[in-house]
Amino acid sequence: xxxxxxxxxxxxxxxxxxxxxxxxxxxxxxxxxxxxxxxxxxxxxxxxxxxxxxxxxxxxxxxxxxxxxxxxxxxxxxxxxxxxxxxxxxxxxxxxxxxxxxxxxxxxxxxxxxxxxxxxxxxxxxxxxxxxxxxxxxxxxxxxxxxxxxxxxxxxxxxxxxxxxxxxxxxxxxxxxxxxxxxxxxxxxxxxxxxxxx
Numbered sequence: 001x002x003x004x005x006x007x008x009x010x011x012x013x014x015x016x017x018x019x020x021x022x023x024x025x026x027x028x029x030x031x032x033x034x035x036x037x038x039x040x041x042x043x044x045x046x047x048x049x050x051x052x053x054x055x056x057x058x059x060x061x062x063x064x065x066x067x068x069x070x071x072x073x074x075x076x077x078x079x080x081x082x083x084x085x086x087x088x089x090x091x092x093x094x095x096x097x098x099x100x101x102x103x104x105x106x107x108x109x110x111x112x113x114x115x116x117x118x119x120x121x122x123x124x125x126x127x128x129x130x131x132x133x134x135x136x137x138x139x140x141x142x143x144x145x146x147x148x149x150x151x152x153x154x155x156x157x158x159x160x161x162x163x164x165x166x167x168x169x170x171x172x173x174x175x176x177x178x179x180x181x182x183x184x185x186x187x188x189x190x191x192x193x194x195x196x197x198x
Contacts, residue, residue: 009035009036009039009040009042009043010042010043010046010047012033012035012043013029013033013035013040013043013044013047014043014047014052014053014066016029016032016033017029017053017064017065017066018066020032021065021066021071022065023056023063023064023065024063024064024065025061025062025063025064026040026041026044026062026064029044029064044064047064048064051067052066052067052070053065053066053067054066054067054068099177102177103174103177103178106170106174106177107174109170119160119163119164119167120164122160123157123160123161123164126153126156126157126160127157
């Protein structure tokens with residue numbers, strides 16, 4: 001029974017050091033494996049004797065790590081492939097970082113614009129003003145009508161309506177870009193960023 005437990009501890013310790021592939025003290029190995037200190041000490045001694053683990057002493061402390069000769073080495077072709085994969089991943093990280101900056105800039109610009117509710121209110125006010133100039137010909141009403149003023153208000157109304165539509169398109173485009181990277185629904189994203197959007 002004791003031999004089986006010792007073998008199990010030895011296997012756990014070796015597999016841990018092999019997976020991590022970095023130096024550890026006995027206390028660190030114990031913290032990570034949750035095995036008893038005495039069992040770990042016996043396991044490390046055995047593994048050192050078998051040449052699977054290297055022991056180094058620094059002052060009063062000993063550290064242990066896997067014998068690097070036991071590890072599989074990569075060929076030049078594999079190293080080159082790995083290097084290319086790392087470069088591709090770095091490029092993706094850089095592209096995502098730029099996209100994030102662009103989105104943050106768009107969000108900042110969106111928040112600096114009048115809200116959709118404010119634009120809608122302006123539009124309604126202009127509609128009311130335009131309607132106030134529209135007179136039923138059958139009615140005999142004396143109205144002080146200024147055609148130039150009417151055209152001016154109508155132009156403003158058209159401008160506000162076009163601007164509202166333009167900004168709505170900008171918001172939708174920015175939301176679509178953010179949705180691709182967040183995995184959230186449109187409603188969830190709008191709520192998270194506190195955006196007023198019809």
